[in-house]
Structures are given as structure tokens and as C-alpha cells.
Amino acid sequence: MEITSYSMNWHYPTAVKVGAGRISELAKSCGQLGMKAPLLVTDPGLAALPMIEQALQQCRDHGLRPGLFTGVKGNPTGGNVADGVAALKEGDHDGVIAFGGGSAIDAAKAIALIANQSCTLWEAQNPAMVDVSKMLPLVAVPTTAGTGSEVGQAAVISDEESHTKRIIFNARMMPPIVILDPELTVGLPPKLTAATGMDALAHNIEAFCAPVFHPMAEGIALEGVRLIKEFLPRATADGSDIHARLQMMVASSMGATAFQRGLGAIHSVSHSVGALYDSHHGLLNAIMLPYVMEANRPAIEEETVRLARYLGLEQANFDGVMQWMLDLRKELDIPHTLAEIGVDDSQAELVGKMSAKDVTARTNARQLDAAAYQKLFLNAVNGTIQGV
Incomplete structure (x- = not known):
């Protein structure tokens, strides 16, 4: 409404x-x-x-x-x-x-x-x-x-x-x-609207999947994802759409409210890559999203079923959520790989070690070691969506 x-x-x-x-x-x-x-x-x-x-x-x-x-x-x-x-x-x-x-x-x-x-x-x-x-x-x-x-x-x-x-x-x-x-926010260019909006999506998704008891944050995150599904494409396509712009600001604030519950590997890797390569944080999160979802799949199958049902996806399971995310990224012209934004694999081992130590790794849906984070990073550089 x-x-x-x-x-x-x-x-x-x-x-x-x-x-x-x-x-x-x-x-x-x-x-x-x-x-x-x-x-x-x-x-x-x-x-x-x-x-x-x-x-x-x-x-x-x-x-x-x-x-x-x-x-x-x-x-x-x-x-x-x-x-x-x-x-x-x-x-x-x-x-x-x-x-x-x-x-x-x-x-x-x-x-x-x-x-x-x-x-x-x-x-x-x-x-x-x-x-x-x-x-x-x-x-x-x-x-x-x-x-x-x-x-x-x-x-x-x-x-x-x-x-x-x-x-x-x-x-x-x-x-x-x-x-x-x-x-x-009306003057924000489409590419930045998309990248920052995907940042908000990463916040809400990670908060929703965090293995921490905080039902209030969980509920906020769930609605935050729905708002982004409905309004991010609108805000990106028409920057003068005040209603969509307002709803995206709300979804952004909801994400940060929700992640009092915790974040995860999207941010663990993005923090590390951002520090080493000085890359845009929101864009890094947008790129990392599906790779981390696949890595966390064994721990979040149940959560993604609930998420898919709430979003009204035809396929109410993990695969449905993943396909929606990939389609959204494509619609918003988000790069699929880290390589596309100039991030190479020369510091893969260091990224793995830094990511494992990042404070956000504590509340990832699965506990990953440095080797797993290194593989996760390499997956995102090369464009390979698979488990770690």
C-alpha cells in the first residue's frame, strides 16, 4: 500500500x-x-x-x-x-x-x-x-x-x-x-543507488541468517528484505520516485537495526578486501552475497524457506532465494565477480586470514576457518558459486 x-x-x-x-x-x-x-x-x-x-x-x-x-x-x-x-x-x-x-x-x-x-x-x-x-x-x-x-x-x-x-x-x-x-537521495546515480541498496540487502539477509536469538531483529530483517525486493528496482530505475527512495531509506535503517543480531562472512570478506584494495563497501557486499549464501547453505536451508515464502517467491526454498538474488543483481547491473572491479587473487591467503579474524565472522551462519575464507574469496574473484 x-x-x-x-x-x-x-x-x-x-x-x-x-x-x-x-x-x-x-x-x-x-x-x-x-x-x-x-x-x-x-x-x-x-x-x-x-x-x-x-x-x-x-x-x-x-x-x-x-x-x-x-x-x-x-x-x-x-x-x-x-x-x-x-x-x-x-x-x-x-x-x-x-x-x-x-x-x-x-x-x-x-x-x-x-x-x-x-x-x-x-x-x-x-x-x-x-x-x-x-x-x-x-x-x-x-x-x-x-x-x-x-x-x-x-x-x-x-x-x-x-x-x-x-x-x-x-x-x-x-x-x-x-x-x-x-x-x-534523489540525485544519487543509478549505479550508487543499486550498490548501496544491495548493501542494505546484505545487512538484512545476514541479520536474518545469524545464529543468535533476537526475534525482534529477525522480524525487522525479514521485512527489510521485502522492502528492498519491492523498491530497490524502482529507486534505481527512477531516482525521482520519492516513495521508493523513502522505502529504501527505511530498509537501510532496518538493516542496521537488525544487524544488532549479527552479520557474517559477506562483511568479513568485504572488510578485508576493502582494507586491502580500497574498494566500495556496498559494491563488495553486493558481489559477495551469492557466494556467501552458497557457502552457508548447509546452515540456512530452513531460514531461506521462510524468507522465500515471505517474499512470495514461486520456488519457496534456498534455490528460489538464490535465483531471486542473482536475477536482482543482473537487473541492477551489479558485477558478478570481484575481478570485474579490479580485485585480483594475489592476496588471497591474506584475505582468508583477515576474514577469519574479522569480528563479523563470529556470527556467520557457519564457522569458517582461514582456508575456507580464502576459497570463498577466490570463488568470488573467479565467479564460481560453490560451497567451501
Whole structure:
């Protein structure tokens, strides 16, 4: 059923302002959190678009003194976070606006977390090292529908020295106010709409299949997959379809809410490959999806039957779900192999070892060792969908 009204207020998992035009409430939201001088954190590409200056001007018009930090890479690094903290302190800012895709939001969350701490960013991987009373207030404004970082309790940051991705987790990292305005995603090109949407699908699928007792997250993930099935093709084909854009933003947030239950090997490999090859995270997840599903097949047959029935697939079993995923990827022009995006097999052994150690491997539907992850990676490079 189409929604006739696009203005709602949600309070789960956090305060979410949902609907077209809700970006007009950005300055008010900052004020609600006590900010007088917020630092807007985004990436260089988005910084060149009118929406950023409009956001800054809105803050000025409401008596705030905003600043701008744009030094965030596609895979944000510890150096990006350190530079953001320096900009925050130099400008005497008292809060953060996370504005952009998952990379900008993750970096902004890390900046707000660490700016006033006595521990380092990497030490903050241990939540006990963090004084939550010193964390800065944060408003998150996503401009893509993929990572769901706006409602996540973690930030994924690349360690340039070890060439690994580290996950900084703290339950208090979830932004207290989120603005989901589909109008901010209208200009997202079809290829990025598809890749980020498939990222959201990977989140929901892995959360649904994770072997952890969390029925609420399981239910959220199931509906998130259904929304993506219905609306991702629409949003990709017609970027001006506000209803589809809104539903994809919702599905993205649902994925990140659901993966409090856990993720899995899609992310274990994507984190490793992303750190080594600096590849787009959402696209990596989109490519890895069927290879991991096949690898996990012995453990998820029952789950995929339920998923297929809920999605209304003609073939209500694992094969039906797999075929739907492959058809969706083809419809969205997602590459079938890692080789197609420039990832070779020269570091296969290292990818296997890194993936087995990645924190997301703990909640994969099957426990895989480094050799299995290496084979899984090679399958995705070569385009061979088979078990490991």
C-alpha cells in the first residue's frame, strides 16, 4: 500500500524524523541536543553540492555557528578521524552533524566519540575505555540508502598502518536524532543507488541468517528484505520516485537495526578486501552475497524457506532465494565477480586470514576457518558459486 503522508516521528531504535522535506528541521534538531556550534562532517564530493551549503545556512539562520569538515575518504581512516577532531577543536565546536553516506557518518560518529576522550581511537574499541559523559551530541543525516550507519552503534574505520578495518563499537554511538529525508537521495546515480541498496540487502539477509536469538531483529530483517525486493528496482530505475527512495531509506535503517543480531562472512570478506584494495563497501557486499549464501547453505536451508515464502517467491526454498538474488543483481547491473572491479587473487591467503579474524565472522551462519575464507574469496574473484 502506498503511503499518502510522508511526515512521521519514530522513536525506535532512536528518534527518527522521517519524510520528504524534514531536512528543514536540522537546525532545530541541533538545538534540541544543546548544540550552538556544530561541525558538519561530510565527504568532498557531497561538499560540492548545494545541499551542504543550504544545511549550513539553515544553521546560521537559526543562530548557530556551524563549521565544515570534508576530509573523509570512501573508506574512512584513522587519519580522517584525527583530522576531524583537530578541526572540531580548532573551531571550538560543541557537536557534530553527520551528513552523507556511510563513510561520512561513520567518521562523524568516531569524531563525536573520541574528541574529548583521554584514550586513543583504537583504544576505544574497548567500550570500558570510553567516558560516555564526554561524548559529543550528534545528528545524523544520511544521503544514501545502504549502510544504515545513522542508526548503528558502531563505526568502521580503516587502520592505515595495519591495512585492516577496525570496528569501534559503543552502544552510545547511536545518534540521538536521525533525519531520513528521501529528497536528499534523489540525485544519487543509478549505479550508487543499486550498490548501496544491495548493501542494505546484505545487512538484512545476514541479520536474518545469524545464529543468535533476537526475534525482534529477525522480524525487522525479514521485512527489510521485502522492502528492498519491492523498491530497490524502482529507486534505481527512477531516482525521482520519492516513495521508493523513502522505502529504501527505511530498509537501510532496518538493516542496521537488525544487524544488532549479527552479520557474517559477506562483511568479513568485504572488510578485508576493502582494507586491502580500497574498494566500495556496498559494491563488495553486493558481489559477495551469492557466494556467501552458497557457502552457508548447509546452515540456512530452513531460514531461506521462510524468507522465500515471505517474499512470495514461486520456488519457496534456498534455490528460489538464490535465483531471486542473482536475477536482482543482473537487473541492477551489479558485477558478478570481484575481478570485474579490479580485485585480483594475489592476496588471497591474506584475505582468508583477515576474514577469519574479522569480528563479523563470529556470527556467520557457519564457522569458517582461514582456508575456507580464502576459497570463498577466490570463488568470488573467479565467479564460481560453490560451497567451501
